[in-house]
Amino acid sequence: MEKRTVEEMADTLQEASGLSRRDALKIAGVASAAMVMAPSSASAATPAHASRSASGHVVIVGAGAAGVSLAAKLRRDARNVEITIVDATEEHHYQPAYTLMGGGVVDGNYPIDSNANYIPSGVKWVKEKVLEVDGDNNRVKTDRGNTISYDALVIACGTQYVPEEIEGLSLDMLNNQALQTGISSVYTHQSALHTWTLHQQLAEQAKSRPVTALYHESHTPIKCAGAPKKIQMLMEDYFRKQRVRDNLTSTLVSPGGAMFGAAAVFNDALFNVYDSRNMGYKWGHKLVAVDAGAKKAQFEVAYDEYDEELMIEVTKTRLEEMSYDYLHIAMPQRSPGLVRNNPKLAHANSYMLVDIHTLQSQAYANVFGIGDVVNVPFGKTGGSVRKHYPVVSQNVIDVLEGRQPSAQFDGYTVCPLITKYGSIIMAEFGYKIDGEDNVMPSAPLDPGQERWMWWLLKVYGLKPMYYHGMLRGRA
Ligand SMILES: Cc1cc2nc3c(=O)[nH]c(=O)nc-3n(C[C@H](O)[C@H](O)[C@H](O)COP(=O)(O)OP(=O)(O)OC[C@H]3O[C@@H](n4cnc5c(N)ncnc54)[C@H](O)[C@@H]3O)c2cc1C
Known part of the structure; x- marks a missing residue:
């Protein structure tokens, strides 16, 4: 990471937390060192050299974390390549802050910036929506009836929210009616704000009676899968701080079977947190x-029952009803239609079929996926995006120059598990090697420990790093 980015991070830390300059620089230094070292694979993933000879037209669909970071990197690495980014969205949101908004740590303005500030000069920005990818003819079609041809295409369109997969639920309820319904989700900007208001109201109610809060987990793959637990743990701490914890029943309700299936160290650490603080699951x-x-x-609950006629255990389902005062929704998600409706691009779960190392489409050699839209074993985090974009930049250059993709992604992802105000377990891991958990701590510290240092990094360090480092293609 560049010295300027570390200093900017230290400035923000100092201003926001009242730390001394020395301490702020120390934390920014540890953070940036950690982030630079983070994935051991970074060296393997980082392009060996910029290319002057690569030429052609690269179209990037989506101007979110992945699309903008890639555009910046590619602009720098391949000066002769023509780049077009297609997305009608003007605002850019630093989405990892939504959980902090839900916990009342930052306000609603904190995550918001503008794509115009980050889409690099020299990159053409088409403010339209892509409806269809015609990979056989190297072109995409937009909602305004335009066709854009490409030599290489990168699909960076993220995920689409489908709350209506749950009967009785809609985006409007979460965004606009949450205060009446007692249901919210940190997955949208508006509903993250409601999440904080609803918890404050709930804590008020808990002064005079017992209250029940349910934190749902999704049946679909979703971005930042740790977010429902983060907001649950943060709010349980809030109730303690308000001295109304005894009147709160807080339960995680999940279709899964583990706190953190990807790595035992974080699974054990989370069970400890839940059990020691009497949170249910x-x-x-x-x-x-x-x-x-x-x-x-x-809820639909699966259970095994012995079938006398078949003389085997069979899995059956029953319905179970639970009452709540507050319900948090982990937004069900799928890929946007341009991927989901294209059988050559989509996996059965709707996300984009790619080689999990090169991120190249399994159907088309000149098409790549990046960010939340790709179907890789873990991820759907900004931390993964940070490792995707140098890989995809290199591999796009390789393909434009007639070579096989040379850069590899090792599955790195990161989930800062907020356990309470001032405390985070930094869960960093990647693809399993030989079936073992592949924990990838970026600092030589016990990865399962809750730490104040990671809280400082999350609250004060990561946003400047995102906007000034990652979206500039520099970190
Ligand atoms: C509540 C929450 C908490 C999170 N916490 C963390 C965290 O702590 N750490 C972390 O690393 N990550 C976290 N994330 C995840 C992180 O924000 C995402 O992984 C990251 O934004 C993914 O980048 P992306 O570019 O793939 O998708 P996005 O940033 O969502 O961007 C996708 C873009 O594609 C555009 N698009 C969609 N369809 C089309 C179309 N048809 N045509 C053109 N454009 C289209 C959209 O308008 C959007 O601009 C969190 C996310 C949420 C919601």
Whole structure:
């Protein structure tokens, strides 16, 4: 990371936390060193050299974290390549801050910036939406009826929210009616704000009566899969601080069967946090319907039963209803239509089929995926995007120059597990090697420990690093 970025991070830390200049620089230094070292694969992933000879037209679909970071990197690495980025969205949101908004740590303005400030000069920005990829003819079609041809295409369109997969739920309820329904989600900007308001109201109610909060986990792959637990842990701490914890029943309700399936060290650490703070968890529960008026949630629960006739154990399902005062929704997600509706591009779970190392489409050699839209074993985090974009930049250059993709992604992802105000377990891991958990700590510290240092990094360091480092293609 560049010295300027470290200094900017230290400035923000100092201003926001009142730390001394020396301490702020120390934390920014550790953070940036950690981030630079982070994935051991970074060296393997980083392009060996910039290319003057690569030429052609690269189209990037999506101007989110992945699309903008890639555009900046490619602009720098391949000066003779023509780049077009297609996305109608003007605002750029630093989405990892939504959880902090939900916990009242930052306000609603904190995550927001403008794409115009980050899409690099020399990159053409088409403010339209791509409806279809015609990979056989190297072109995309937009909602305004335009066709854009490419030599290489990078799909960076993220995920699409589908709350309506749960009967009785809609985006409008989460964004606009949350305060009446008692249901919210940190997955949207508006609903993250409601999340904080609803928890404050709930804590007020807990002064005079017991209250129940449910934190749902999704049946679909989603971005930042740790977010529902983060907001649950943060809010449990808030109730302690308000001295109303005894009146709160806080339960995670998940279709899965583990706190953190990808790595045992984080699974154990989270169980410790939940058990020591008396937070509940229910496994094998898929949310299928919500009755917002009655404040009841219905779950499909799978169970095994011995079948006398077949003389084997068979899996059956039953419905279970739970009442709540507050319900947090982990937004069900799928890929946007341009991928989902294209059988050559989409996996059965709707996300984009790519080689999990090169991120090249399995159908087309000149098409790549990047960011949340790709179907890789873990990820859907900005931390993964940070490792995707140098890989994809190099591999696009390789393909334009007639070579096989040479850069490899090792699966690195990171989930800063907020356990309470001032405390985070930094879960960093990648693809399993020989079936073992592949924990990838970026600092030589016990990875399962809750630390104040990671809280400082998350709250004060990562946003400047995102906007001034990553979106500039520099970190
Ligand atoms: C609540 C929450 C907490 C999170 N916490 C963390 C965290 O702590 N750490 C972390 O690393 N990550 C975290 N993330 C995840 C991180 O924000 C995402 O992984 C990252 O933004 C992915 O980047 P992306 O470019 O793939 O998708 P996005 O940033 O979502 O961008 C996708 C872009 O594609 C555009 N698009 C969609 N469809 C089309 C189309 N048809 N045509 C053109 N453009 C299109 C969209 O308008 C959008 O601009 C969190 C996310 C959320 C919601």
